[in-house]
Amino acid sequence: MSTSAPPAETSASVWTKEDQKASRKANAKLHRKEYGWAAAFMAAPVIGWVVFLLFPMAFSIYASFTNWNGIGNMTFIGLDNYTRLLQDQYFWQALYNTVFYMIGIPIGLALSLLLALALSRKIRGRTFFRTVYYIPVISSLAAIAILWQWAYNGDFGLVNQALALIGIDGPNWLADPMWAKPAIIIMTVWKGLGYSMLLYLAAVQAVPRSLYEAAALDGANSWKRFTKITWPMVRPVTFFLVVTNIIGGSMIFTEINIMTSTGGPSFSTASLVWYVWNQAFRNLSMGYATAMALVLGILVLIVTAIQFRMNARNDFSID
């Protein structure tokens, strides 16, 4: 303990209560304006959160228990919308389709990681390739959907022409219930590749070279270096991409609406959000649509929570 510092009780006896009060008053006066500004700045996001998130969310929960057509008054009907939902085969079909589309997530991640690894090397034209793979990300989704609609043409589409070169007689993609969903998946993987690749590229390049050098000295081969260094080090990016892709994938709509405007052959491509939109705005069942949207939201929440839990278990650090 330092001998120069006065004992606590000595300081307190000098700094009287009146002094403290006077100081607080002076400070309050001095900082009153700043407090006001601080409160205003803090209030903006809070008000925004309440108005644009909390209130709509609470309203949606209430609406899901009502028979509301979106334009008239609401009538509370309890769990009727949820009961209807359980018996609605098209809800389950749309949910199944939406989950099926998630197959594209691991495929997309694997491909984008491979691309990132390739484009992180000093290869000729890598800037060009990085740009090329990113172009679909910034392109209009509607335009891309129309483009792919043409590419999937059963007779002379680009996809089947390419398959014909290797002797494969391609299916009538969007008109065939068996192939319509894979067709949408291929398109969405292609569209999202550039974004995932860019994030992986940044993560791969941020891995300390010293780790690879040490591993090389220890005799680790390329596969070992990938599985023991690269993969763990890019795991936060993988986690981020999985979570955001699941959330984004659950909201797939534009592609479906443009490429298969009636929900595809035998309802084979209708996503849940497409069905929600259809019920809300075409069939004037806003209450029912809200119930479906809430169920979807809860499912996404559960899946995301599981992801967070699994990620927490896998946390590691480099000492």
Place this chain on the structure above:
Amino acid sequence: MRKNVLAAGAVAMAGALALTACSSSGADEGTVVGDGEGVELTFMYRGSDYDKAAYETAITAFTEETGATVKMIITDADQYSTKLQAAIAGGNVPDVFYVDPANMMGYVYADVLADLSEYVDDSVVDNLWDFGVDAYRFNVETGERGQDGDPFYALPKDVGPFAFGYNTVLFDELGLDYPDPSEPMTFDEFVELAKALTVDMDGDGELDHWGTGLNVTWNSQAFIWGAGADWISEDKKTVTVDTPEFAEALQWFADLGLVEGVTPSVEQAQTLDTYQRWMAGEIGFFPVAPWDIATYNAVAEENPDTFGYAMIPYPVAEEGDDWSTWLGSLGIGVSADSENVELAAKLAEYLSTDLDAQKTLAAGQIQIPNLIDYAEGDWITTDATETGWPENSQIFLDIAMEKGRPLPATYTYTPEWYDNFWIGIENVVDNGSVTAEEFLAGKQEEMQKLLDQSWTSADAAKAQG
């Protein structure tokens, strides 16, 4: 009403903020026609440049008479109904706006649409196509539509007669006699002609011309009706697709491609859809609607060696059967909450019935005139030909007057029951994996359930107001 305010907040947050400009100007209540100085009405619609030009003509006349100004709000066709619904829920309903007859019931129950009966003279209504008014007639108590004397909640923007046509150049090339424009063909006669039109013109072993190529969702109605079948009973309460005549007609339609081979295959239709093939001179029979006329005329002018067209009645199952086809419409309604309902109703009347505006729209080859006296008078005798309409455009007027029928879901609260019919239809029409009879056996029950639900929802909407 309080709940509406609550709804307004939520929907506004969901993206309807852009529609804040849709509200009326806030002029004093009780404004009467001829005393519209200082009043601004809003008119929300979707349409082409011709619509805009025609409406500017009508609005100029309206402003000259009333002194009121009109702010036009145009939206994309795809987004129109969603934006309108958001505007309604957000409490920012335009004074005057387009309304789809299929959505009208819900709008009336929600007190969105004003009853126009008291604002529009009978002489004006009598001069409009019956369907153009009946589509917006609605009895709130009984839920019935289109009954004479009931209130109407919109005036027609147009009526859309969906006629049938054939390629005159192709008929000439193959030395075939033109079909009779005054009597419908029977199904057998139609197939016979379609087979004669399905040929390999260049001798390369591949078909390059087909009898027809009809999209089942939009083109099968006239054939189903022509066989005496229908999707729904007259009182709109029972789904009637399980009748033998319906199954026979649907199977006959499917067999045009599957058995008779007079349509391009699914793959061929996907490569170049039948609408494009028709304009390329590869299809013998195809629908012709007023909104197609400008395009078809341009194609005929550019390619006189491959494309020319004329119109005929739709085929019927047996000789002597009555033919019919669908007749659509879009209405112009007035907000019940407008502060100037009377003035807004006057604007709707101008937009729907102003003679100069109707002439502009007809000259633009996008719709037939709404006014019967003009359509059956100067228009059909001189103006139609002078502005490029086909010689036998009388068929459009026949459809508007007596041969047209609304699409099956037009008079029900929601179209879900009717939309359901098309789920899986490709298995009947495209690949023939199930017969029409098998398909329809399961469909009736499913559609009936949805139709019942639609009426239950209508009753609930009525009760809620």
